Amino acid sequence: MDPTLALHVVKNGLLIGGIYGGVALGLSLIFGVMRIINFAHGSMLMVAMYLAWGLWAGLGLHPYIGAIITVPALFGLGYLVQACIISHLFRREKAFVVEPLSALLLTAGVFLVMDNLVLMIFGPDVRAVSIDLAYANFFLGDIPINIPRFIAFVSAIGVAGVLSWWLKTSDMGRAIRATAQNRDAATMVGINVPLVYNITFGLGTAILGLFGALLVPFFSVTPTLGLAFGIKSFVVVVLGGIGSIWGCVVGGIVLGLFEAFASQFVTATSAQIFSFGLFVVILLVRPSGLLGKA
Amino acid sequence: MSNKALEVTNLSAGYGENDVLQGIDLTIPPKSITALIGANGAGKTTFLKTVTGLLPGRTGSIKLFGEELTSKKPYKIAEAGFALSPEGKQLFPEMTVEENLIVGAHNVRARSARNQTLEEVYSLFSILKEKRNDPAASLSGGQQQMVAVGRALMAKPKVLALDEPSLGLAPIMVDRLFESIARIRELDLAILIIEQNVFQVLEMADYGYVLENGEVTISGTGSELLANDHLKRAYLGL
Ligand SMILES: Nc1ncnc2c1ncn2[C@@H]1O[C@H](COP(=O)(O)OP(=O)(O)OP(=O)(O)O)[C@@H](O)[C@H]1O
Numbered sequence: 001m002d003p004t005l006a007l008h009v010v011k012n013g014l015l016i017g018g019i020y021g022g023v024a025l026g027l028s029l030i031f032g033v034m035r036i037i038n039f040a041h042g043s044m045l046m047v048a049m050y051l052a053w054g055l056w057a058g059l060g061l062h063p064y065i066g067a068i069i070t071v072p073a074l075f076g077l078g079y080l081v082q083a084c085i086i087s088h089l090f091r092r093e094k095a096f097v098v099e100p101l102s103a104l105l106l107t108a109g110v111f112l113v114m115d116n117l118v119l120m121i122f123g124p125d126v127r128a129v130s131i132d133l134a135y136a137n138f139f140l141g142d143i144p145i146n147i148p149r150f151i152a153f154v155s156a157i158g159v160a161g162v163l164s165w166w167l168k169t170s171d172m173g174r175a176i177r178a179t180a181q182n183r184d185a186a187t188m189v190g191i192n193v194p195l196v197y198n199i200t201f202g203l204g205t206a207i208l209g210l211f212g213a214l215l216v217p218f219f220s221v222t223p224t225l226g227l228a229f230g231i232k233s234f235v236v237v238v239l240g241g242i243g244s245i246w247g248c249v250v251g252g253i254v255l256g257l258f259e260a261f262a263s264q265f266v267t268a269t270s271a272q273i274f275s276f277g278l279f280v281v282i283l284l285v286r287p288s289g290l291l292g293k294a
Numbered sequence: 295m296s297n298k299a300l301e302v303t304n305l306s307a308g309y310g311e312n313d314v315l316q317g318i319d320l321t322i323p324p325k326s327i328t329a330l331i332g333a334n335g336a337g338k339t340t341f342l343k344t345v346t347g348l349l350p351g352r353t354g355s356i357k358l359f360g361e362e363l364t365s366k367k368p369y370k371i372a373e374a375g376f377a378l379s380p381e382g383k384q385l386f387p388e389m390t391v392e393e394n395l396i397v398g399a400h401n402v403r404a405r406s407a408r409n410q411t412l413e414e415v416y417s418l419f420s421i422l423k424e425k426r427n428d429p430a431a432s433l434s435g436g437q438q439q440m441v442a443v444g445r446a447l448m449a450k451p452k453v454l455a456l457d458e459p460s461l462g463l464a465p466i467m468v469d470r471l472f473e474s475i476a477r478i479r480e481l482d483l484a485i486l487i488i489e490q491n492v493f494q495v496l497e498m499a500d501y502g503y504v505l506e507n508g509e510v511t512i513s514g515t516g517s518e519l520l521a522n523d524h525l526k527r528a529y530l531g532l
């Protein structure tokens with residue numbers, strides 16, 4: 001491959017990969033703490049993107065300012081989905097352990113409802129936020145770097161850093177980690193575990209609120225974009241080692257680079273099929289993920 | 295203020311269809327050590343799980359210094375002042391020793407006094423101060439047991455329950471642990487202790503209860519129990 005082209009491919013892969021990592025952070029957090037795979041993860045990103053688009057189209061809010069609304073809104077959405085829907089599973093099973101399959105089915109139900117509701121409200125049309133920033137570049141040597149993508153990439157790393165620091169040092173963060181490591185013991189030391197679950201779910205989706213706003217300047221919005229993002233997030237989480245925050249960023253970058261290189265040889269759609277193939281290979285070779293414990 | 299640290303009346307609880315506990319009556323006075331004795335499977339751990347709120351009680355009531363705990367949420371029970379060092383330690387394995395202890399002070403009452411309580415726990419178990427930054431899972435069994443007891447103390451309990459703290463420890467560690475428990479007694483709290491070392495625990499305890507098939511069959515002062523014929527035959531092998 002021509003070296004200049006290779007550099008471009010690496011750049012594209014890094015940028016989109018970091019974003020994949022950022023989008024997957026919430027899925028990893030929720031799985032790490034509650035052992036629940038949120039099938040609706042991608043759909044919640046889709047909802048966040050519609051919200052960011054709506055705030056721009058309706059109120060003229062720049063998406064980066066709209067994030068002030070999309071982040072708490074998505075926190076609320078996640079909190080409510082957990083408190084009103086998923087929590088019933090925990091109650092029914094009495095113990096604090098949920099059978100993975102019933103949680104997956106339930107969140108798949110949430111996914112179907114959300115996708116179809118959005119389709120009903122907004123129709124199948126592609127929506128896009130058009131702001132000048134979308135085409136703005138800066139140059140790193142000879143390589144143009146798209147500014148909104150770069151901002152999303154840096155934010156992904158920033159969110160990962162802030163999240164791991166917060167989990168380490170705050171009282172709620174410690175309570176979340178304790179709950180992840182031993183639910184019964186967390187209950188015994190006086191942690192309000194159901195509340196921890198609600199907050200964890202809300203946090204995981206609040207991150208999607210941020211990325212919804214960061215993505216809309218360069219990513220058009222359709223009611224069906226959730227599924228691909230959801231599955232890729234799942235791939236990223238498994239690649240990076242379940243529950244590992246930095247692993248998530250690394251997993252995202254690996255997936256992004258892989259897709260960028262694959263799309264040099266085949267169409268972008270087939271490149272996605274390759275990423276799912278890569279996922280199967282990694283599961284076979286390193287079942288605990290790249291940064292997870294072997 | 296009630297003169298009963300813990301007052302349990304007619305408590306039943308169990309798993310599935312069966313009641314493991316069948317109407318337990320048990321009282322613990324303030325500033326005392328009470329031993330709970332019973333064979334394997336008698337329901338001792340089930341009793342403590344029910345008092346902490348991990349397992350719902352089916353009948354009866356639980357009061358802590360007169361405050362009703364029955365069917366309260368576990369975090370409310372911790373806040374009220376009941377702390378448990380559970381059977382099998384149940385630490386947070388990937389967190390450091392100090393983090394395990396700090397999480398122990400999660401309830402609102404304990405949180406403000408956290409740093410001071412931490413120093414108290416470190417002076418009680420000095421090895422934990424040395425190992426404060428090590429992951430809990432890397433400690434020896436005896437040290438992990440100290441973390442479990444220390445974590446329960448961090449909650450600033452009014453009643454502290456210890457479920458088989460000497461389980462799996464070398465004899466020398468058992469002796470040390472009992473010394474520490476004797477020092478904890480000076481912290482002005484009521485201790486409820488479950489032990490396989492029946493002789494050792496009854497020598498130290500002010501009161502004792504014997505649990506058989508989910509019911510209290512014998513109770514009395516430590517020395518009364520040590521002199522009890524049935525107890526001697528069944529638990530002391532005399
Ligand atoms: N999670 C559970 N589900 C169903 N049955 C249980 C459970 N835990 C304990 N049991 C049963 O309840 C009874 C009492 O058990 P428990 O653990 O309370 O006894 P114990 O007195 O603490 O015994 P040990 O000295 O072995 O710790 C036993 O018959 C046990 O098999």
Ligand SMILES: [Mg+2]
Pocket residue numbers: 338339340381457
């Ligand atoms: Mg037991």
